[in-house]
Amino acid sequence: MIRWLLSALCTALWLCQPLAAHESRPAYLDIREFSASQYDVAWKRPMRGEYVIGFTIGWPEDCTPTRETESHVPGASVTRMRLDCGGSSLIGQQLSIERLPETSAEVLVRIEFLDGNTQTEILRPATATMSIEGPRGALAIATEYAILGFDHILAGIDHLLFVLCLTLMIGRGWKLVKTITAFTVAHSITLALSTFGVLRVSQAPVEAVIALSIVFLAREMLLLHQGTPGLTSRAPWLVAFVFGLLHGLGFAGALREIGLPSGDIPLALLAFNIGVEAGQLIFVIIIVALLAFTRRAFTKGFPDWVGQVPAYAIGTVAMFWTLERVLTA
Incomplete structure (x- = not known):
């Protein structure tokens, strides 16, 4: 019951924000x-x-x-x-x-010079000015794209909500490690294929299906609570891998918008992916730690209906995103 309470809290915090997921880009x-x-x-x-x-x-x-x-x-x-x-x-x-x-x-600034080199930087309220440096070394490019990947995953509420659902359903241990690894491998594959032009798909339907993947997990959470575990409970790594392929296409759309330095595409892609994984890992660690804390802090049970609130709340938010993305495509 504790994990359902934590899920309800996280969902409520997100509901207090504009329900736009990746549409609230800088x-x-x-x-x-x-x-x-x-x-x-x-x-x-x-x-x-x-x-x-x-x-x-x-x-x-x-x-x-x-x-x-x-x-x-x-x-x-x-x-x-x-x-x-x-x-x-x-x-x-x-x-x-x-x-x-x-x-x-935030404002994402990208400058491309005559020789094909680029400089990309995110300006924020505290750092609203940037120095234009021109061509830079590999370390500077890798650092820049790792930060961009980290920022992207933490701003991607839909991706994090998907990972939250998986974490809350599975709990902790090797089963969770295998599931998150499958999700990571899958979205890394499609991110690379899309970046190198091997796989080309329209971004609008991808974003809509990403929202539907969260609706699916919300239903799976509800089934688990009702004592009839669905596919995610039986084979979480398979669900994570299949939907991870779609989420990777979503990451690729953001990376296309940012752009890649023409002479360092593999390096920038690897650094961006590392940043995404770092942000995702930190998020999972925080959720697992909160689960452990709340197990100790709350020892009494809750009414049965409370356990269904998170699934309905998450499903409602995700369905809103789905309709919004379909109608604005």
């Missing part, structure tokens, strides 16, 4: 050099209804944006412009996102 600034000191810029900002979040870009002093055009995609406004830096390179200069410190949002 603003995205893409800068591509096409000739010396000339850049094409795409500036994607999230929308809340008809309101566009009012971030502005603080360009270096010598740089002037021109030819601005604005369009809309689901949930975001996209401004495209040409940036002329008057013969000066962006390398060695600073770029900032004004008004970012007034919010709790």
Whole structure:
């Protein structure tokens, strides 16, 4: 019963947040050099209804944006412009996102230089300014993409909710280790295949099916509570592996949006995956530790209906995501 209570608490905390899962991605600034000191810029900002979040870009002093055009995609406004830096390179200069410190949002900045090298960085309210460094070494690239992978999994509420369901159903021990390993291997496979162009699928149906995978686990949780264990209880590693393939395609969609450095794709992919796994592992350890703590703190039982609340709550949230993703595809 304790694991069901913990699940209800975690679900309630998520319900207090906007139910958008990966749709609440950060603003995205893409800068591509096409000739010396000339850049094409795409500036994607999230929308809340008809309101566009009012971030502005603080360009270096010598740089002037021109030819601005604005369009809309689901949930975001996209401004495209040409940036002329008057013969000066962006390398060695600073770029900032004004008004970012007034919010709790993030901005993903990606700069691609003429030689194909890239620099990617996430700007946050406390660090709203970045130094443009230009080409960097392998260690810097690996560190950057590991952090991006770590940030992505911790912001991916749908992926974490899937892992939470598995952890709560299985508990701890080698069975949990095997299940999480199967999930990890599966999404690593499809992430790599998609990144290298071997496997190409539309992102919208993938995101919808990811939400449905959580609906499936919510039903499995309910069956387990009612004393009629389903497929996940009997073969959790198989369910984790099959759905892990889908979740890997979801990770690949985010990685495509971030972009990969042309000369270091294998390194960046490996580092991104390591970051994802580190975030996932930390999450599982925290859940297992909370389970152990609550077993000691709560020794009395609860009414039987309490054990069904988490499954219904998780299933409702996941079904909302499914409908939202289908309707906005």
